[in-house]
Amino acid sequence: MTKDIKKHKIETPKERQNRHKAMEAIKVLNTIKEDFTQHPKAMNYFYDLYEKVHCKHESLHDDKAKVGTMCIQVPSEVIYALDAVPVRLCNGFYTDDEIGSDLLPAKSCPLVKATVGQFASQNFTDKPDVIISPTTCDQKAKSGAIIEDMGYSVYDMEFPRTKESAESREYWRRSVRKFTKELSLDLNKKLTKKKLKEAIKKVGYAQYLYHQLNSLRKNSKSPILGKDMFLVTNAFFFDKIDNWMEAVKLLLKECEQRVKDEVNAAHKRSPRIVYTGSPPIFPNLKIPLLIEQSDAIIVADETCSSNRMFNDMVSVDEWFVNDMVDSVADRYLKGCTCPIFTKNNDRIRRIIDLVKDYKAEGVVYQAFAGCQVYEMEQRSVLMAMEKEKIPILYLESDYSPSHLGQLTTRIEAFVESLKNRRRKQK
């Protein structure tokens, strides 16, 4: 009798959602591992990490206060210095996107819907103790208020919409100072000179390791595919920073050897792509996977779930707490190329530089359906690429597993056009 009851135990909604998320994660991990050969052995750390967190729901940060961050603009150096861990809440699960769809307008950004959906269903592996919501894009700002209404503790961190002026710099510095003070009170931890200096150095070293690894993709035979690089950088959202750095060091060593051995992760004729636009976040790696399944290789990216997280180091003149906090603030404003700014020439400059430095032959620009700023900014990016004679493909997508056929056709046609272009140039 007891056995029968156990066998027919009814799944709770939370268990069902977790099962669906685990299935989503496994499907993508299997594609990443099995549809491609030649991945570096050191990638196994990252494959196992995603399985542990997203399929087995094993917590990584039981012993620490967790500060949930709604956007990359929240300075992780300050969080580490206060003995807490940053956990980025930007979410790539379609299961959560569907839950969020019941709470937000149908035309909202899937990333925002998925983030709100996760709060509604409370299916966290590492539940945040406090949530920091920078007022970057409108949808993020409004969703912070919705999450607060659900009973979570949300702190709004004011962010300027222009970047070049002295006023916006000062405004943002004040905002970071206030955030530092409030978080210190909330966590009941004092920010010391020693701890902040250590945290700046640690995050700086993580940035350095990333750039070392990333620069290997400049080789004509890239040792690593873009889909793997997205996994590495996305893991920075939630992994223990020391573990992440150790794993990247091993990967770097292996990739350096692969460069010496002339191992090519792609085919000889695979066109080289720079990826930009709305951020690919695991398991929504739909577009990067379609690109690499279509015989192209992503050699660089300009997105906030990857390369942009490691932009610009903190540059400190005086190692006093207040100076360090201001220097941290500067790093985050200077490095931001999100289209929420009125003008965003830095982003265009960076894409062009990436194309040149990584010898890319084309750009793929993805905008999430419902993300007005990325949709609007495509016009200026397309014009700039046209001027530089850089082929670009603009795609609109969401988290839904449908419409794959249409996207595949467009990506394959673009990859073919790049191959033809190369033939003609010879």
Ligand code: SF4
């Ligand atoms: S797209 Fe912009 S607003 Fe959204 S998480 Fe990235 S940096 Fe933040």
Ligand code: SF4
């Ligand atoms: S993709 Fe667009 S709407 Fe979504 S978080 Fe980024 S800027 Fe905001």
